Amino acid sequence: MRAFEHLLLAPILLPLLCGAALAPLTQGWHRLKFGLGYASVLGQLAAALALVRMTDGGYWQDGIGVYLAANWAAPFGIALVADRLAALMLLLTALLGLAALHFAMRRWGRIGVHFHTLFQFLLMGINGAFLTHDLFNLFVFFEVMLAASYGLVLHGYNAERLRASLQYIAVNLAASLLFLLGAAVIYAAAGTLNMADLAARIQAMPAADLGLLRIGATALALAFLIKGAMWPLCFWLPTTYAAASPPVAAMLVLMTKVGTYAILRLALLWFPSGWGYDALLWGGMATIVFGAAGMLATDSAGRMAGYGAIVSSGTLLAVIGYGQPSLVAAGLFYLVGSTLAIAAFLLLAELVDRIRTPREAVLAVTMEAWAVEDKPDEPMGQGVPAAMATLALAFGACTLVIAGLPPLSGFVAKFSLFHALLERDPVPGAAWVLMALVLVSGLVSVMALMRFGVRTFWATRAAPPALHLSEVLPVVFLLGLTAVMSVQASPILAYLGRASEGIHRPGDYVERVLRHAPVPGPAQEEAP
Amino acid sequence: METVIALAIGIVFGAGIWLVLRPRTFQVLCGLMLMSYAVNLFIFAMGRLWVDRPPLTPAGKPVDPAALADPLPQALVLTAIVIGFATTALYLVVMIGARGLTGTDHVDGREPER
Numbered sequence: 259m260r261a262f263e264h265l266l267l268a269p270i271l272l273p274l275l276c277g278a279a280l281a282p283l284t285q286g287w288h289r290l291k292f293g294l295g296y297a298s299v300l301g302q303l304a305a306a307l308a309l310v311r312m313t314d315g316g317y318w319q320d321g322i323g324v325y326l327a328a329n330w331a332a333p334f335g336i337a338l339v340a341d342r343l344a345a346l347m348l349l350l351t352a353l354l355g356l357a358a359l360h361f362a363m364r365r366w367g368r369i370g371v372h373f374h375t376l377f378q379f380l381l382m383g384i385n386g387a388f389l390t391h392d393l394f395n396l397f398v399f400f401e402v403m404l405a406a407s408y409g410l411v412l413h414g415y416n417a418e419r420l421r422a423s424l425q426y427i428a429v430n431l432a433a434s435l436l437f438l439l440g441a442a443v444i445y446a447a448a449g450t451l452n453m454a455d456l457a458a459r460i461q462a463m464p465a466a467d468l469g470l471l472r473i474g475a476t477a478l479a480l481a482f483l484i485k486g487a488m489w490p491l492c493f494w495l496p497t498t499y500a501a502a503s504p505p506v507a508a509m510l511v512l513m514t515k516v517g518t519y520a521i522l523r524l525a526l527l528w529f530p531s532g533w534g535y536d537a538l539l540w541g542g543m544a545t546i547v548f549g550a551a552g553m554l555a556t557d558s559a560g561r562m563a564g565y566g567a568i569v570s571s572g573t574l575l576a577v578i579g580y581g582q583p584s585l586v587a588a589g590l591f592y593l594v595g596s597t598l599a600i601a602a603f604l605l606l607a608e609l610v611d612r613i614r615t616p617r618e619a620v621l622a623v624t625m626e627a628w629a630v631e632d633k634p635d636e637p638m639g640q641g642v643p644a645a646m647a648t649l650a651l652a653f654g655a656c657t658l659v660i661a662g663l664p665p666l667s668g669f670v671a672k673f674s675l676f677h678a679l680l681e682r683d684p685v686p687g688a689a690w691v692l693m694a695l696v697l698v699s700g701l702v703s704v705m706a707l708m709r710f711g712v713r714t715f716w717a718t719r720a721a722p723p724a725l726h727l728s729e730v731l732p733v734v735f736l737l738g739l740t741a742v743m744s745v746q747a748s749p750i751l752a753y754l755g756r757a758s759e760g761i762h763r764p765g766d767y768v769e770r771v772l773r774h775a776p777v778p779g780p781a782q783e784e785a786p
Numbered sequence: 787m788e789t790v791i792a793l794a795i796g797i798v799f800g801a802g803i804w805l806v807l808r809p810r811t812f813q814v815l816c817g818l819m820l821m822s823y824a825v826n827l828f829i830f831a832m833g834r835l836w837v838d839r840p841p842l843t844p845a846g847k848p849v850d851p852a853a854l855a856d857p858l859p860q861a862l863v864l865t866a867i868v869i870g871f872a873t874t875a876l877y878l879v880v881m882i883g884a885r886g887l888t889g890t891d892h893v894d895g896r897e898p899e900r
Contacts, residue, residue: 421895446832
């Protein structure tokens with residue numbers, strides 16, 4: 259085995275070790291804790307970039323890297339698999355993690371005890387869920403991710419957060435039980451939990467035996483769709499997003515995408531013939547309608563971002579359900595752009611809230627309890643308050659991406675979605691409905707966000723809020739990434755096209771994972 | 787034996803669902819616990835029901851797969867129990883916290899208006 263193959267483990271091991279190292283440090287060491295956590299996220303970013311290069315640069319055959327944990331051959335041990343899609347998601351996780359952690363530097367990371375530890379474990383769970391190729395191991399990584407997120411949603415402990423996380427935890431515990439039920443039924447039907455092995459066995463299975471397996475797959479899909487927020491399984495989401503502290507909420511946006519990722523990966527791997535896709539298509543469209551209506555109905559920034567995430571999830575699920583490789587590529591572009599924008603919007607929401615409601619007073623009590631010294635900052639400018647201008651510009655950029663207006667990445671994403679939808683001749687009715695819904699949801703989000711923006715930035719005569727550079731930078735960073743995405747749209751879309759083609763050839767996975775030979779150990783060589 | 791186990795799992799899971807839909811947090815917690823017991827039993831049963839068959843291979847003897855139970859669901863159920871236990875304990879803590887901060891044990895954090 260070549261030395262670089264071990265890099266596949268880095269996105270899981272780095273946060274695990276870092277989180278474990280941070281756990282015993284008391285809050286008095288918060289600078290050290292932040293520094294270590296930041297270094298770990300930077301390391302994950304480097305590993306993700308390297309994996310993108312390795313999967314796309316021909317280091318691995320077919321762009322699929324297989325790592326056999328503990329050197330057990332594939333159907334028996336747990337295989338970790340990196341392909342272009344997984345590498346892309348790892349990169350997105352690292353970028354979002356970097357922004358959220360930077361945002362938490364000044365304020366949120368210092369309120370409460372184990373923020374940094376939990377944050378690292380959350381990253382570990384998300385990264386692991388992207389890399390693992392074993393169904394039960396996926397459950398374990400989901401639980402790691404969820405357990406960390408329970409702690410993080412509670413972070414900054416007040417009545418609103420407790421109430422929201424009570425419901426969040428109950429819903430997700432029930433979803434985990436569904437996951438277990440699904441995995442158990444699939445094991446009973448097929449006798450294996452390795453995803454590639456399952457794919458091979460499902461292809462070879464007589465039609466009479468498929469019924470039980472499909473029941474299992476449905477239970478599993480329900481568990482993923484609760485995380486991925488498909489209507490009618492998404493009612494937990496807006497409340498949780500609005501209640502969670504902003505850096506945590508930004509990471510929650512990514513967690514809904516983990517559910518979508520699992521659906522995308524497993525649906526294409528196990529049921530390439532198209533079973534169950536219609537449910538995703540129409541369910542996704544219903545989700546778009548629900549999310550758009552919610553955006554119009556709400557007034558708070560956090561809830562609006564939550565409904566925006568629901569619209570984005572719905573679009574993605576409909577795209578997966580439509581079942582066309584080029585459309586999935588465009589959908590992935592949309593996924594990356596919308597995740598970045600909604601995360602930026604959630605970070606921004608807290609800064610904007612400082613204009614709208616004097617929540618500082620509430621926060622101040624908590625800050626005092628944790629002895630965070632908070633000197634009042636100078637506003638960033640005089641005359642035309644630069645703080646207001648920065649916030650308004652960032653807000654405008656978020657609106658452009660979420661609504662899909664040029665010149666930022668949202669427009670490129672929607673344009674390529676439409677381009678792919680119009681490919682089939684004749685264009686099916688579902689494609690027209692989907693296009694109409696995407697357009698209408700864009701229009702609705704412009705209306706909702708503009709209404710919010712006008713009320714916040716024009717109609718108030720409040721003093722400009724105190725902004726800190728460390729809080730504005732992550733927002734600008736995330737929005738800058740969407741700008742880069744629209745400038746570099748062609749190479750990124752080409753990469754995503756290759757990623758989408760890769761996941762549409764499940765045969766390659768089965769071949770690569772099951773044929774991957776374990777490393778011969780020294781004992782075996784010496785044996786007679 | 788299969789019928790009895792299936793009925794038992796069904797009844798426990800059904801009771802769990804009913805409790806989860808109740809408005810008090812303690813009932814929800816009990817419901818989640820019942821559901822997780824049912825699911826654990828279910829996973830166990832998915833390895834087929836055997837009597838008098840060990841899940842371990844005896845050392846030094848030729849292995850006859852027909853004489854052994856499937857060890858994998860047993861390993862899975864162990865993991866599931868540990869994880870379920872930990873998350874339920876966490877839920878209990880949150881529940882007590884919510885009771886203290888909101889002054890009610892209603893899942894919405896406030897009593898319904900009558």
